Amino acid sequence: MSLDLAGQLPDPNEVRAFIADTTPAKVKRIRLIEKLIASPAFIDHWTLKWGDLLQANRKYLGEKGVYEFDEWIRESFTANKPYDKMVREILSSSGSSNQNPAANFFRVTRDPKPTMEKTTQVFLGVRMVCAQCHDHPFERWTQNQYYEMSAFYSALGIRPGYEVGEEIIYNQRADFDMKHPKDGRVMKPAFIVPASYGSTGPVPTDSHRRTALAEWVTSRDNPFFAKSTVNRVWSYFFGRGIIDPVDDIRASNPPSNPALLDALTKDFLDHNFDLRQLMRTITNSRTYQASMTTNEWNAGDADNFSHAIPRRLAAEELLDALTLATGVRPNLPEVPPDTRAEQLPDPHVGKDGFLDLFGRPSRESSCECERRSDISLPQALNLVNGQTISDAVAGGNGRVAKAILSGKSDHDLVEELYLASFSRTPTAAEAELGLKYLSSGSRGRAALAQDLLWALVNSKPFLYNY
Amino acid sequence: MLVIPGHRCHTCEGPTRRELLRAGSIGLFGLNLAQFLSWQGAAKGASKLEGSRGFGSAKSVIMVFLQGGPSHIDIWDPKPDAPLNIRGEFKPIKTKIPGTNISEIMPMMADAISKATLIRSMSYTPNGLFNHTAAIYQMLTGYPPDRVSPSGQLEPPSPADFPTAGSHVSKLKPPTEAVLPFVELPRPLQESGVIGKGGAAGFLGKAYDPYRMYQDPAKPLQIDDLSLRKDISADRLKDRFELLKGINGSMPDLEKALHSQAIDEYYGKAFDLVLSGKARDAFDLSKESDKMRERYGMTTFGQGLLLSRRLIEAGTRFVQMNWPAVANGNPEIDAWDTHAANFGPLKNLHCPKLDRGLSALLEDMDDRGLLKETLVVAVGEFGRSPRVGVSTSGNSNAPDGRDHWPYCYSAVVAGCGIARGAQYGESDQTASSPKDKPVHPNDLLATTYYALGIDPDMQVLNHLNQPRELVKGKVVTELWA
Numbered sequence: 001m002s003l004d005l006a007g008q009l010p011d012p013n014e015v016r017a018f019i020a021d022t023t024p025a026k027v028k029r030i031r032l033i034e035k036l037i038a039s040p041a042f043i044d045h046w047t048l049k050w051g052d053l054l055q056a057n058r059k060y061l062g063e064k065g066v067y068e069f070d071e072w073i074r075e076s077f078t079a080n081k082p083y084d085k086m087v088r089e090i091l092s093s094s095g096s097s098n099q100n101p102a103a104n105f106f107r108v109t110r111d112p113k114p115t116m117e118k119t120t121q122v123f124l125g126v127r128m129v130c131a132q133c134h135d136h137p138f139e140r141w142t143q144n145q146y147y148e149m150s151a152f153y154s155a156l157g158i159r160p161g162y163e164v165g166e167e168i169i170y171n172q173r174a175d176f177d178m179k180h181p182k183d184g185r186v187m188k189p190a191f192i193v194p195a196s197y198g199s200t201g202p203v204p205t206d207s208h209r210r211t212a213l214a215e216w217v218t219s220r221d222n223p224f225f226a227k228s229t230v231n232r233v234w235s236y237f238f239g240r241g242i243i244d245p246v247d248d249i250r251a252s253n254p255p256s257n258p259a260l261l262d263a264l265t266k267d268f269l270d271h272n273f274d275l276r277q278l279m280r281t282i283t284n285s286r287t288y289q290a291s292m293t294t295n296e297w298n299a300g301d302a303d304n305f306s307h308a309i310p311r312r313l314a315a316e317e318l319l320d321a322l323t324l325a326t327g328v329r330p331n332l333p334e335v336p337p338d339t340r341a342e343q344l345p346d347p348h349v350g351k352d353g354f355l356d357l358f359g360r361p362s363r364e365s366s367c368e369c370e371r372r373s374d375i376s377l378p379q380a381l382n383l384v385n386g387q388t389i390s391d392a393v394a395g396g397n398g399r400v401a402k403a404i405l406s407g408k409s410d411h412d413l414v415e416e417l418y419l420a421s422f423s424r425t426p427t428a429a430e431a432e433l434g435l436k437y438l439s440s441g442s443r444g445r446a447a448l449a450q451d452l453l454w455a456l457v458n459s460k461p462f463l464y465n466y
Numbered sequence: 467m468l469v470i471p472g473h474r475c476h477t478c479e480g481p482t483r484r485e486l487l488r489a490g491s492i493g494l495f496g497l498n499l500a501q502f503l504s505w506q507g508a509a510k511g512a513s514k515l516e517g518s519r520g521f522g523s524a525k526s527v528i529m530v531f532l533q534g535g536p537s538h539i540d541i542w543d544p545k546p547d548a549p550l551n552i553r554g555e556f557k558p559i560k561t562k563i564p565g566t567n568i569s570e571i572m573p574m575m576a577d578a579i580s581k582a583t584l585i586r587s588m589s590y591t592p593n594g595l596f597n598h599t600a601a602i603y604q605m606l607t608g609y610p611p612d613r614v615s616p617s618g619q620l621e622p623p624s625p626a627d628f629p630t631a632g633s634h635v636s637k638l639k640p641p642t643e644a645v646l647p648f649v650e651l652p653r654p655l656q657e658s659g660v661i662g663k664g665g666a667a668g669f670l671g672k673a674y675d676p677y678r679m680y681q682d683p684a685k686p687l688q689i690d691d692l693s694l695r696k697d698i699s700a701d702r703l704k705d706r707f708e709l710l711k712g713i714n715g716s717m718p719d720l721e722k723a724l725h726s727q728a729i730d731e732y733y734g735k736a737f738d739l740v741l742s743g744k745a746r747d748a749f750d751l752s753k754e755s756d757k758m759r760e761r762y763g764m765t766t767f768g769q770g771l772l773l774s775r776r777l778i779e780a781g782t783r784f785v786q787m788n789w790p791a792v793a794n795g796n797p798e799i800d801a802w803d804t805h806a807a808n809f810g811p812l813k814n815l816h817c818p819k820l821d822r823g824l825s826a827l828l829e830d831m832d833d834r835g836l837l838k839e840t841l842v843v844a845v846g847e848f849g850r851s852p853r854v855g856v857s858t859s860g861n862s863n864a865p866d867g868r869d870h871w872p873y874c875y876s877a878v879v880a881g882c883g884i885a886r887g888a889q890y891g892e893s894d895q896t897a898s899s900p901k902d903k904p905v906h907p908n909d910l911l912a913t914t915y916y917a918l919g920i921d922p923d924m925q926v927l928n929h930l931n932q933p934r935e936l937v938k939g940k941v942v943t944e945l946w947a
Contacts, residue, residue: 001933027575292720293719294722294723310720310724346740356672361625361627362624364624364625366623370625372672374673375673375732376673377646377731377732377739378675378677378873380735381692384733385692385693385698386690406523427716435711437705451705452709453708459710459713460717460721460729461716463729464720466720
């Protein structure tokens with residue numbers, strides 16, 4: 001839960017306090033969820049996720065741009081800005097990218113067509129891309145609709161600003177017609193489905209047309225916006241959307257549980273696009289709190305959320321979890337020494353090999369598929385014998401070294417290592433295994449304790465969120 | 467209304483498998499269920515090709531990739547009867563292939579070509595872009611690049627890219643032993659700031675990326691991941707693994723849920739790799755005699771080829787040995803990109819390395835019996851303009867420089883039963899286009915997959931689970947003797 005909400009393992013002391021707390025489990029859990037949602041790590045975690053989605057990447061934005069954009073996303077989550085407001089701010093932004101960092105959104109795709117594709121994919125979960133060249137073969141989107149939607153961005157202009165790395169997003173006053181590639185006819189902006197856009201009159205065709213798109217995307221009656229957002233957020237907690245892939249909503253890719261999706265969508269709307277409330281609803285649910293234990297009827301199920309399905313920790317989560325478990329922070333290049341991996345503003349910093357090896361997305365596209373969580377031989381090699389873990393486990397200022405210096409008993413040492421790695425105390429059998437190993441005498445006590453920590457951070461319960 | 471255009475455009479992701487199934491059921495594409503199933507079956511096994519000439523004849527591949535675009539006419543395909551501004555400065559010399567001459571600057575290969583087939587009809591017409599990265603991407607993935615940045619350069623590698631050949635191979639034919647499946651030496655593919663395009667696993671996921679050994683093999687190599695760390699003895703690593711087994715075993719539900727992830731297999735392989743030292747030993751060139759090392763040449767390229775042979779010997783499936791220079795680098799230092807100067811650099815700098823290294827590789831592989839089951843390919847992303855001093859790519863050229871030329875160039879292929887001492891295809895009188903038997907880069911890729919026992923017509927699923935052809939090419943079965 002701590003990983004899902006805040007991307008971090010809890011400190012052993014917090015785990016101890018949670019266990020010692022005699023409040024009924026149900027109440028304890030609700031309180032914990034509140035505590036996590038209120039934590040700074042929560043902001044880091046969701047800033048990272050939305051940084052992926054909005055492609056905060058210095059390749060497109062420059063160094064200043066990426067920090068400004070990251071900060072803007074961070075502030076939006078800190079203020080718990082209603083999501084419709086946040087998206088409206090992005091889509092209607094204009095002016096200096098330095099003064100209005102939300103406008104950085106447009107600096108990534110730049111041209112009308114890819115910007116439209118990204119807008120629909122990220123905020124509506126709809127892929128329009130196929131319709132660029134032909135009517136979508138199995139969906140209702142036509143090629144005409146592709147260009148009608150793109151026409152909302154046809155007046156989008158980007159020009160250099162006054163400071164280095166600054167760009168100005170503006171609306172062009174002339175020559176912004178979107179033409180159909182087949183016959184060159186001028187396509188007027190039109191929405192793919194009806195929804196309100198701040199006016200009951202005709203869709204505006206002047207140079208301010210994209211404001212209407214911003215209103216339309218984020219309106220309460222847009223059939224995709226709230227639904228796709230709920231679905232996407234759900235997928236962050238379960239590894240899978242109710243509609244999956246989350247950015248491919250269409251009639252031929254139906255939800256596994258339409259009633260659930262509708263109820264969540266309604267709840268999201270009832271709470272005025274409150275992302276925190278949505279996460280609260282999800283994490284307090286019995287579905288989310290289900291264990292991974294299966295019975296004979298649901299063992300084969302991977303689509304219906306009948307039991308938890310373990311997910312490998314994301315690259316940044318894994319590195320931060322290693323830091324917590326071992327007590328040694330790896331030196332990430334180019335950032336202040338105490339920066340956590342989850343706090344990095346974009347994939348061009350902290351390149352020590354580990355994060356990229358474990359599937360940190362390069363933010364070249366806004367597709368969720370960029371983040372990989374498979375496991376490979378080079379990863380296993382790195383975990384078994386690579387520098388990051390070897391150094392962390394044996395660190396002179398690390399958890400093992402400190403525990404031994406402070407004179408911890410074997411029993412306390414084993415408990416501490418389990419608490420730090422698994423966020424729980426060892427079972428009797430696990431404790432026995434650890435104690436037996438520590439007393440084996442085959443090498444010095446510190447070395448044996450390092451071995452135990454090595455094995456813990458290489459184990460499946462550590463590498464996987466379950 | 468359903469409209470399927472005849473022309474596929476680059477931004478169209480195409481239908482997913484599920485859509486195809488639906489489409490099949492309603493008769494779209496004229497695809498019925500039986501056809502669909504056979505099409506799917508093709509993706510699984512390659513039984514229809516079993517027993518075909520050369521199919522599955524190779525266990526492994528060394529791809530000697532001469533990025534930069536070596537001048538075919540000055541190296542492999544001399545045209546002494548052409549006008550001076552075409553034939554250039556070098557004289558032809560006889561080779562062990564009767565009637566086939568190569569350039570005088572390749573004396574050792576004139577001999578060693580007796581173990582290989584020289585293809586003189588490599589050819590393709592680029593789709594728009596005329597630069598190195600586009601051609602490299604085409605050569606190694608089998609697909610033309612589709613995303614070009616406003617600067618005219620390609621986009622850098624993307625997770626949606628088509629996979630490089632070695633990635634497909636390491637997924638479709640994983641090695642049976644604890645070795646690195648796919649190794650790339652000794653530097654990335656590169657044009658200006660675009661690094662590694664066409665050299666990554668792309669939509670297969672990083673798990674199938676090459677093990678990148680970007681170091682100069684002419685110097686001692688750092689291989690920390692593969693060597694036991696100095697504070698960890700073999701016994702200690704064994705103890706750690708025992709302990710790990712015990713810890714994993716204490717959570718049976720998790721073990722069960724993760725069964726399909728094959729984590730234990732990866733860990734087992736990593737353990738064996740580190741402990742057996744096989745991969746580490748493969749990288750240890752000090753185990754070779756000085757004589758052998760000198761035979762390959764004490765250069766980055768020569769030692770890289772020797773390292774390639776050692777890796778193949780250890781069981782690696784695919785070695786991608788890149789020419790150790792940026793594709794569009796300075797020809798007067800190390801690059802094949804001879805716009806600014808052609809004859810001097812070829813004669814004095816690049817060809818001596820290529821001649822020595824490639825001939826050593828072929829002879830050494832043959833002596834050790836490794837050539838029987840290894841396919842060796844040496845090729846660049848294109849050749850160079852038959853006429854000197856003219857621009858064919860928009861680059862400026864010195865009076866004696868040669869520009870990019872993908873319409874006709876040469877490749878050396880050897881091993882796994884491919885004809886020894888043969889020529890395949892022929893170019894016209896100015897080496898401008900193939901006179902017969904043209905071989906498209908995709909044909910060369912298809913032939914490579916085929917040699918490894920992979921049906922080149924199979925479908926693979928991309929990151930969006932959409933089916934894509936492994937490669938659209940025709941196997942050149944006539945290469946096999």
